[in-house]
Amino acid sequence: xxxxxxxxxxxxxxxxxxxxxxxxxxxxxxxxxxxxxxxxxxxxxxxxxxxxxxxxxxxxxxxxxxxxxxxxxxxxxxx
Numbered sequence: 192x193x194x195x196x197x198x199x200x201x202x203x204x205x206x207x208x209x210x211x212x213x214x215x216x217x218x219x220x221x222x223x224x225x226x227x228x229x230x231x232x233x234x235x236x237x238x239x240x241x242x243x244x245x246x247x248x249x250x251x252x253x254x255x256x257x258x259x260x261x262x263x264x265x266x267x268x269x270x
Contacts, residue, residue: 194230197223245269 197219204216219226249265 194227197227197230 201216201219204212246266250262253262
């Protein structure tokens with residue numbers, strides 16, 4: 192499983208000279224348990240993320256043109 196190899200990958204990144212991956216590795220270390228769970232557990236929030244993305248897109252399209260009532264109507268009609 193990919194999550195099982197994460198510690199070795201983080202060690203390899205730390206031994207490299209590139210600062211960008213070091214920053215990424217530090218962020219992953221802060222939330223290591225969550226990252227490993229996301230890589231190994233069978234559950235996914237992909238459907239929820241897709242809906243959030245769709246609503247944000249509608250909101251951006253309507254910015255400055257209409258109020259919450261119309262946004263609500265479009266979200267409910269296009270689901």
